[in-house]
Amino acid sequence: MNIQAKKLTLIEWLLRVQDEKVLKKIENIRDKSDFWDELTQEEKDEIDAGIAELDKGAVHSYKDIIARHRKK
Numbered sequence: 841m842n843i844q845a846k847k848l849t850l851i852e853w854l855l856r857v858q859d860e861k862v863l864k865k866i867e868n869i870r871d872k873s874d875f876w877d878e879l880t881q882e883e884k885d886e887i888d889a890g891i892a893e894l895d896k897g898a899v900h901s902y903k904d905i906i907a908r909h910r911k912k
Contacts, residue, residue, distance in 0.1 A: 841849075857863060876884070893900075 854866070
């Protein structure tokens with residue numbers, strides 16, 4: 841299912857929702873900013889690099905990570 845089809849499915853479902861609690865939760869989701877959008881490109885790149893390392897099985901200790909960031 842492509843993104844447009846997903847959106848249409850959600851819109852159709854939303855039109856049938858009668859529960860105020862569900863609608864309030866959806867409004868809260870809409871109103872929240874995504875933390876990702878507030879990160880710098882450098883921060884995003886570091887997170888992406890970390891995920892790539894984890895996917896490859898590369899694991900670093902907390903101690904090593906803190907030492908690396910203290911050097912900056």
